[in-house]
Amino acid sequence: MKKLLLTSLLIGLFTGFAHGANEAAENRLKASVDEVVSIVKQAKTRDALIAAIKPPLEKILNFGVMTRRSIGPAWKQLTPAQQQEATKLFTVMILRTYTAKFTPGEFPQVEFKPSSSTAPGRVEVPTTAMYKGSRYDTVYRMEDQSGSWTITDVVIEGVSLVADYRSQFDSEFKQGGTETLLSAMRRSAAETK
Amino acid sequence: MNIPTSRRSIWSILLVISGLAFAGVHAETSALNEAKPEVTVRKPTKSGKEIVSPSSSEDDPGDDYANIKHIPDPIEPVNRGTFWFNHQIYRYAFKPLTKVYKFAFPQPVRTGISNVVYNAQYPCRVINDMLQWKTKTAGLETEKFLLNTTAGVGGIFKVSNKFPCLADVPYNDTSITFAKWGIPNGCYIIWPILGPYSLRDTVGFAGDIAEDPITWLTLGAGTFGTLSIATTTPRVTSRGTDQMDNYDTLTQGAVDRYSAVRSAYEQNHKMQEQR
Numbered sequence: 001m002k003k004l005l006l007t008s009l010l011i012g013l014f015t016g017f018a019h020g021a022n023e024a025a026e027n028r029l030k031a032s033v034d035e036v037v038s039i040v041k042q043a044k045t046r047d048a049l050i051a052a053i054k055p056p057l058e059k060i061l062n063f064g065v066m067t068r069r070s071i072g073p074a075w076k077q078l079t080p081a082q083q084q085e086a087t088k089l090f091t092v093m094i095l096r097t098y099t100a101k102f103t104p105g106e107f108p109q110v111e112f113k114p115s116s117s118t119a120p121g122r123v124e125v126p127t128t129a130m131y132k133g134s135r136y137d138t139v140y141r142m143e144d145q146s147g148s149w150t151i152t153d154v155v156i157e158g159v160s161l162v163a164d165y166r167s168q169f170d171s172e173f174k175q176g177g178t179e180t181l182l183s184a185m186r187r188s189a190a191e192t193k
Numbered sequence: 194m195n196i197p198t199s200r201r202s203i204w205s206i207l208l209v210i211s212g213l214a215f216a217g218v219h220a221e222t223s224a225l226n227e228a229k230p231e232v233t234v235r236k237p238t239k240s241g242k243e244i245v246s247p248s249s250s251e252d253d254p255g256d257d258y259a260n261i262k263h264i265p266d267p268i269e270p271v272n273r274g275t276f277w278f279n280h281q282i283y284r285y286a287f288k289p290l291t292k293v294y295k296f297a298f299p300q301p302v303r304t305g306i307s308n309v310v311y312n313a314q315y316p317c318r319v320i321n322d323m324l325q326w327k328t329k330t331a332g333l334e335t336e337k338f339l340l341n342t343t344a345g346v347g348g349i350f351k352v353s354n355k356f357p358c359l360a361d362v363p364y365n366d367t368s369i370t371f372a373k374w375g376i377p378n379g380c381y382i383i384w385p386i387l388g389p390y391s392l393r394d395t396v397g398f399a400g401d402i403a404e405d406p407i408t409w410l411t412l413g414a415g416t417f418g419t420l421s422i423a424t425t426t427p428r429v430t431s432r433g434t435d436q437m438d439n440y441d442t443l444t445q446g447a448v449d450r451y452s453a454v455r456s457a458y459e460q461n462h463k464m465q466e467q468r
């Protein structure tokens with residue numbers, strides 16, 4: 001009987017924590033989405049939009065974790081300086097590509113669906129966005145990193161951003177190791193500028 | 194990447210090839226699959242051996258990407274060549290045509306055209322629902338079709354999106370049916386113009402053509418010629434614009450376009466099969 005009570009208590013505590021975690025992650029994401037939408041609404045020019053949208057994206061997107069996982073096991077073979085450079089390059093690539101998709105005045109209608117906790121400190125928030133007449137099912141993978149919820153992957157219509165880059169980086173790494181990988185990243189970041 | 198509105202049709206491609214110069218675009222290949230990429234010539238390392246990365250990173254519990262299964266790509270050098278060819282078609286033909294189309298038709302018109310085409314492909318979806326014995330989904334698909342055809346004025350407006358139970362009816366086609374039946378993917382193939390498919394999906398594509406009402410209308414062109422053109426041409430023009438945007442998003446910041454598209458194809462199809 002005692003065992004049963006203890007188990008129930010533990011389950012209750014865990015689901016309570018999970019629920020709290022889900023809510024915290026959802027709130028963090030909603031606040032960021034609202035901020036981005038508000039910027040897109042107010043921006044007059046594309047350059048102004050890109051400049052204004054970067055800070056909130058940099059706050060919510062965890063580029064450190066995203067870069068590390070995109071590079072995968074090869075990450076360990078990079079020196080700390082190379083890791084830092086790779087993170088910078090990856091940040092440029094992502095921000096340039098995705099900010100280019102926004103048009104001043106045209107903002108997405110985002111609907112949030114019930115989130116789920118996949119592991120302690122990890123939450124997935126599914127959303128549906130209507131943008132420029134198209135519907136996008138997007139899942140935000142969020143993690144609690146030192147008390148702050150950040151996005152560690154974005155999965156659009158089943159396609160994970162991190163997994164997609166990982167296949168590319170892996171291909172480069174297999175060809176020529178870390179230098180080939182970094183050269184390819186430098187080239188890509190320069191193209192997206 | 195609107196999956197339900199993104200499946201392929203040979204007719205759009207045939208129209209483009211035959212130069213029916215309607216500001217067209219590429220066929221409706223899967224959202225991210227519109228293969229048209231660039232060749233990256235792979236050089237061997239100095240030692241002549243490939244460097245193989247370890248398969249997982251054990252010290253990061255959040256890193257579960259090492260377990261992703263890939264479709265075998267035994268003819269990668271050939272595929273990369275076709276990918277390069279497709280990319281040139283995309284850059285010099287489809288992309289300029291898309292710009293003309295976008296200029297000629299504002300977004301609401303393009304969305305309406307796309308909705309009509311999607312609505313017309315109802316038989317393809319419902320046949321595959323039944324082949325998978327998903328009677329409930331088939332019923333919802335039928336309700337959706339009837340609602341959009343009547344209240345949505347022939348499918349121009351997706352009235353069904355206002356009803357939660359009808360907004361998320363899983364898309365179905367022959368390739369998904371084959372996957373549900375347990376038929377393996379086979380190898381990865383980049384077809385000229387058509388883009389990426391697995392061997393299984395190539396056969397599934399043929400099945401989709403057979404089930405598509407637009408095929409029936411085209412075959413009966415003598416009787417329904419005008420109607421056929423009226424339904425086929427929008428398919429070329431409407432969805433392709435979205436596909437072009439998706440392709441750009443996927444490849445513009447890519448380190449290796451070929452790998453980016455292959456990975457997106459694999460992931461997108463896996464998601465559809467699991468729905």
